[in-house]
Amino acid sequence: MADHVSWQWNRIISNVVMRFTLDLIIVGLLYFAAGRVWQNLEPAAIQLFIAAYLPCALVIVTAETLFDERNRLSSSAVAASSQSGSPLGSLDLWSGLVAMGGGLAALCIGGLMWLSSVLPASWGTLALILALLWSSLVLASLITVRWMGLGYLKRFALQSHQDNRPATESESDDRMFGAYLLPWGLLAAVLCGLISYRYFSGPHYGGAGSIPFKDAVYSLGGTVYVVGMWICHVCKNQAMADVRHGWIVVPESEQIKEADMYLLLHGAAGALTAGGMVISNVFVIEHLPFWLVLSLEICLGAAAAVGGALLGVARGAALAMPMRLSPLSDTAFSSKPGCGGR
Numbered sequence: 001m002a003d004h005v006s007w008q009w010n011r012i013i014s015n016v017v018m019r020f021t022l023d024l025i026i027v028g029l030l031y032f033a034a035g036r037v038w039q040n041l042e043p044a045a046i047q048l049f050i051a052a053y054l055p056c057a058l059v060i061v062t063a064e065t066l067f068d069e070r071n072r073l074s075s076s077a078v079a080a081s082s083q084s085g086s087p088l089g090s091l092d093l094w095s096g097l098v099a100m101g102g103g104l105a106a107l108c109i110g111g112l113m114w115l116s117s118v119l120p121a122s123w124g125t126l127a128l129i130l131a132l133l134w135s136s137l138v139l140a141s142l143i144t145v146r147w148m149g150l151g152y153l154k155r156f157a158l159q160s161h162q163d164n165r166p167a168t169e170s171e172s173d174d175r176m177f178g179a180y181l182l183p184w185g186l187l188a189a190v191l192c193g194l195i196s197y198r199y200f201s202g203p204h205y206g207g208a209g210s211i212p213f214k215d216a217v218y219s220l221g222g223t224v225y226v227v228g229m230w231i232c233h234v235c236k237n238q239a240m241a242d243v244r245h246g247w248i249v250v251p252e253s254e255q256i257k258e259a260d261m262y263l264l265l266h267g268a269a270g271a272l273t274a275g276g277m278v279i280s281n282v283f284v285i286e287h288l289p290f291w292l293v294l295s296l297e298i299c300l301g302a303a304a305a306v307g308g309a310l311l312g313v314a315r316g317a318a319l320a321m322p323m324r325l326s327p328l329s330d331t332a333f334s335s336k337p338g339c340g341g342r
Contacts, residue, residue: 019061020137030195046116052194055105062141066149067238074241094183100148104140166246180309185302188227192301210287217276225269227304235312243320250317261315
């Protein structure tokens with residue numbers, strides 16, 4: 001049992017480290033490289049990245065890690081039955097995650113902000129800040145998983161033993177909004193706003209108050225595609241456990257195939273880009289105000305997250321429904337110091 005628990009905790013650590021490494025590389029390149037920050041490396045640009053990226057990344061990666069662990073549990077969990085009982089219980093991940101993650105993020109932000117303000121703006125400083133940022137994210141995420149996340153997983157395991165009735169349509173809709181559409185929409189809006197602000201206000205556009213229309217259209221199309229694809233895959237994994245236990249109800253007619261999911265994602269981004277090109281030719285629009293482009297990036301980023309979440313849930317339901325479930329084992333949550341027990 002001890003070896004099993006230790007192996008599980010080691011898997012969580014590896015998952016967190018890998019996710020933060022990839023996430024920081026991708027978002028960091030989009031912000032610092034695409035934004036041409038090296039041409040004007042100011043402390044304010046680094047501080048903006050720290051303040052906006054750190055809390056979002058901490059919440060996102062920790063949530064994705066816990067959803068992965070939850071799916072491992074639900075793959076052998078008891079299916080929802082028709083007996084009475086509360087289908088949702090105390091399985092709200094986001095409130096506890098935001099509260100604890102936000103507090104840890106504030107501490108990390110304070111230290112990194114101070115360091116970035118006292119060190120000279122240089123590539124060496126940026127490398128040091130990013131290394132410390134990565135270390136802070138990994139440590140804060142593991143603390144959050146240890147003191148909040150494992151308790152959430154244990155509640156999930158205990159809830160899965162109960163004979164819960166499937167959620168009603170209103171309960172399913174409430175969970176869809178509170179656990180999928182709202183949190184992912186807000187997180188996507190913040191990240192899209194951060195990257196777009198830096199890119200369109202950077203030296204590449206000379207601080208101009210207007211953006212070429214075609215540049216804005218291509219950027220918006222890329223935003224919709226990337227955000228939609230990302231959130232779709234995250235919510236597909238997130239939804240599988242909810243559907244298996246009846247906490248979200250997705251009729252079979254609303255479930256989709258993998259090919260249809262990708263077709264819709266590509267179609268949305270392509271339609272936006274093509275529509276923008278048609279509009280520019282019909283109305284001869286050459287430039288858009290900076291504030292309008294930024295607003296569109298934020299709004300369309302949030303809309304793409306909502307659409308991606310809906311597609312992800314529909315696909316996750318199709319993957320989850322055929323599975324036959326058996327009772328959970330409690331061994332994964334045996335109390336053992338240093339191995340995630342509570």
